[in-house]
Structures are given as structure tokens and as C-alpha cells.
Amino acid sequence: MQVIGAGFGRTGTMSLKEALEELGFGPCYHAIELFENPAHAELWEAAERGEPIDWDELLGDYEATVDWPGCTFYKELMQAYPDAKVLLNVRDPERWYESAANTIYNIRRGGNLSPMGLMMRIVAPGMARGAQTLNKIVWEDTFSGSFEDRRYAIEVFNRHNEEVREHVPADRLLVYEVKDGWEPLCEFLNVEVPEGKPFPRLNDTATFRHRRKRFKIIFAALASGVLLAGLALLYFLASRRASGRS
Numbered sequence: 001m002q003v004i005g006a007g008f009g010r011t012g013t014m015s016l017k018e019a020l021e022e023l024g025f026g027p028c029y030h031a032i033e034l035f036e037n038p039a040h041a042e043l044w045e046a047a048e049r050g051e052p053i054d055w056d057e058l059l060g061d062y063e064a065t066v067d068w069p070g071c072t073f074y075k076e077l078m079q080a081y082p083d084a085k086v087l088l089n090v091r092d093p094e095r096w097y098e099s100a101a102n103t104i105y106n107i108r109r110g111g112n113l114s115p116m117g118l119m120m121r122i123v124a125p126g127m128a129r130g131a132q133t134l135n136k137i138v139w140e141d142t143f144s145g146s147f148e149d150r151r152y153a154i155e156v157f158n159r160h161n162e163e164v165r166e167h168v169p170a171d172r173l174l175v176y177e178v179k180d181g182w183e184p185l186c187e188f189l190n191v192e193v194p195e196g197k198p199f200p201r202l203n204d205t206a207t208f209r210h211r212r213k214r215f216k217i218i219f220a221a222l223a224s225g226v227l228l229a230g231l232a233l234l235y236f237l238a239s240r241r242a243s244g245r246s
Contacts (some may be wrong), residue, residue, distance in 0.1 A: 009104060009138075010096055174225055
């Protein structure tokens with residue numbers, strides 16, 4: 001582990017993930033990795049309970065972290081990887097809240113008992129397991145179940161960033177906004193700026209909403225398929241019973 005991302009999600013973390021991987025600090029662990037590796041959920045939840053875990057078992061294949069759940073455990077990661085640098089990705093607090101509320105929290109608002117949540121548990125249990133873990137770590141614990149209180153959520157965001165600034169030695173920390181591009185990031189990591197490559201700009205609110213819309217369409221189609229398969233099975237079983245009585 002060479003780079004520990006201490007900043008909250010919706011601060012350009014997807015762009016930062018791709019940038020770090022372009023610079024040779026990959027693979028980089030982002031929340032999406034949890035959806036693709038649901039077996040990680042138990043380890044993250046154990047860490048959240050304060051239990052000691054083998055960080056190499058969880059992150060040994062990664063060179064960097066950004067986003068949740070990693071940012072919640074930046075102190076533990078600093079101890080586990082004392083030579084790693086710490087990247088505090090930030091943005092304007094008001095804009096951060098708007099972005100988070102309209103994207104990742106908007107998905108969480110549906111909950112596991114919504115039609116989409118129930119279908120995800122049937123069709124994509126790994127994704128559902130990852131979402132459950134993030135719900136616990138982010139919305140229930142980090143924001144104490146009060147993210148919809150805008151003032152409180154922004155206070156949590158600001159307090160976390162200030163705590164990182166106070167806890168991490170200055171020579172090990174970069175406070176960074178993705179709008180600043182390659183130069184400060186490359187200088188901090190002692191690597192060359194990629195020649196002729198623009199800094200990644202990924203997963204803004206509009207893109208996130210578009211992807212979610214497509215995701216809902218796909219899941220609706222899957223739900224229809226599951227329903228039709230169920231009806232066909234019921235019809236088949238009913239036909240067999242009728243044949244047995246005749």
C-alpha cells in the first residue's frame with residue numbers, strides 16, 4: 001500500500017482512482033471493489049466493530065485506496081502501512097453535500113425493502129451485501145443515521161477533514177482537489193506528469209444519474225424475467241397436479 005485516501009466519497013474519488021492507476025499506483029481500492037468482492041464485507045465490518053484484522057488479507061493486492069470504506073480507517077491503515085502517503089481529497093462542503101445527497105444517498109434512501117432492493121438481493125446478492133456494509137459504515141455510523149440533516153452532515157464532513165489534517169504529519173499528507181489536476185498529485189507522489197493525457201473526469205452527478213437510470217432499467221427487465229419464470233413454474237406444477245388427478 002503506497003497511497004491511503006482519507007477523503008470522503010463524492011470528492012472526485014472515481015477520477016482519482018483512475019488517475020492513481022494511470023500513475024502506477026494500482027489497483028486502487030474504491031467502494032466499487034466491495035461490490036465486486038462481497039467476501040470483503042465481513043472484514044470491513046469487523047474493522048468497524050474495532051476488531052483487529054489482517055489488512056494485507058483485505059488490501060494486500062492493492063497499491064492505493066480512495067473513497068469509503070477505506071477513508072473511515074485511514075488511521076489504522078497508516079499504522080499498517082507506515083511508509084504510505086496520505087491523500088485527503090476534498091471539495092466545497094456545500095457542493096459535496098448536494099452531490100452525495102443526489103447520488104449515493106439517493107440510492108440508499110430506497111432501502112433493502114424497496115422493490116429494487118429486494119430484486120438486488122435475489123439477482124445480485126453480492127452487490128446487496130456490499131451495499132449493506134456501506135450502509136452500516138457510512139450512513140449509520142459515520143453520519144449517525146442523520147445524513148438528511150444537511151447542517152449536521154456538513155459538520156461531519158468538515159470535522160473529518162480537519163481531523164485528518166491534525167493527525168497526519170505534514171510531510172506525509174496532501175490536501176487535494178481533483179480540479180487541480182496532475183501537477184500537485186504527481187509532485188506529491190514523486191512521479192512524472194503523464195504526457196498528453198488529460199486528468200480523468202469521471203462519475204459526476206449527471207453521469208451517476210444516467211448510470212443509475214440504466215441500472216434500474218436492467219433490473220426491471222430482470223425482475224420481469226424472474227416473475228415470468230415463476231409464473232411458468234407455477235403453471236407447470238399446477239398442470240402436473242391436474243394430470244395426476246385425472
